[in-house]
Amino acid sequence: MKTLIIGPSWVGDMMMSQSLYRTLKQLDSNNEIDVLAPAWCRALLNKMPEVNQAIAMPLGHGEFAFKKRREIGKSLRNNHYDQAIVLPNSFKSALIPFFAKIPKRTGWKGEMRYGLLNDLRKLDKQAFPLMVERYIALAYPNQIHSASDLPQPLLWPKLNVEQDEITQTLSTFAITQDEPLIGFCPGAEFGPAKRWPDYHYAALADMLAKQHAKILIFGSANDKKIGEQIIAKMSHSDMCINLAGETQLEQVVSLISACKAIVTNDSGLMHVAAALNKPLVALYGPSSPDFTPPLSDKAEIIRLITGYHHRVRKGDTEQGYHQSLINIKPDNVFETLMNLIVRCQKSNE
DSSP: OEEEEEEOSSHHHHHHHHHHHHHHHHHHOEEEEEEEGGGHHHHTTTTTTEEEEEEEEOOOOTOOOOHHHHHHHHHHHHGGOSSEESSOSSSSGHHHHHEEEEEEEEEEETTTTTBBBEEEEEEOOTTTHHHHHHHHHHSTTTTTOSGGOOOSSSSOOOOOHHHHHHHHHHHTOOOOSSEEEEEOOOOOOGGGGGOOHHHHHHHHHHHHHHHTEEEEEOOOOOHHHHHHHHHOOSSSSGGGEOOOTTSHHHHHHHHHHHEEEEEESSSSHHHHHHTTOEEEEOOSSSTTTTSSSOTTTTTEEEOOSSSSSSOOSSOOSGGGGGGGHHTHHHHHHHHHHHHHHHHHHHHHH
């Protein structure tokens, strides 16, 4: 059995898609799974033992490029896939498996994909409230009508990182583990409304520094300024290293693996930390954990409001923060984090 997955284009979605790959492998250990996804995904896919090959998608997110998709599809014909599973819901994402002449092409109905997909599923969003459930359901024949029909327990994402990778990455950035490492992921896509305020992160960092912890700030180049703002507001700035924009994704994975715990906004790196089985405190505001929560029994979610506040990208307070996140105080996060670390240590004994 050979399966081609048309993968998602976001870090968090890519992490959750591993649950599908794990399920396919559980159903058939000989299933050879290739994933077509943006080139940056290789850093994650290479750490998923279920994936045979990561195939770089040469087209950018949102780029239609009909002729190019046809060429890519034709180039994949010699791979002789038995099935394609298309995770994005767009029309264009279903073109490549169609042109590759893959016999079985599976996916949710999405944007007018009749003919392109011949194993077309109609999604009942209430029946599958979690994105990970929607992914996993595609591993089974079209007889799974709700999340309650899925075999339990669900196979959550689980990245495999070797110790020598961790050691080498720590050495590259001259980071020692003389003090416990606590990771911060203060960025979030789609604007500042999903971010816990930088001054709260700074206050929490100082509390942790007093406990002899060293803080590592993770994120993209877009998050570098946030890291600088956090350090500028700290009293113990010597205990914090801003790595945002300084690392490749595979290095971030290794560094998160070296951390004792993670404090994070609702972001892609939150899902990476969950897949690394790290104790993590996830801070939510207008976005809801009801659809894409961190998939880990070592995660604690702090949220002071309910419901999903659609398309809130900038709050109406200073710096665009959302009031519900401002109301989450550093003392509360510190206490939650300390209790979580103790609980996880006891469970490991």
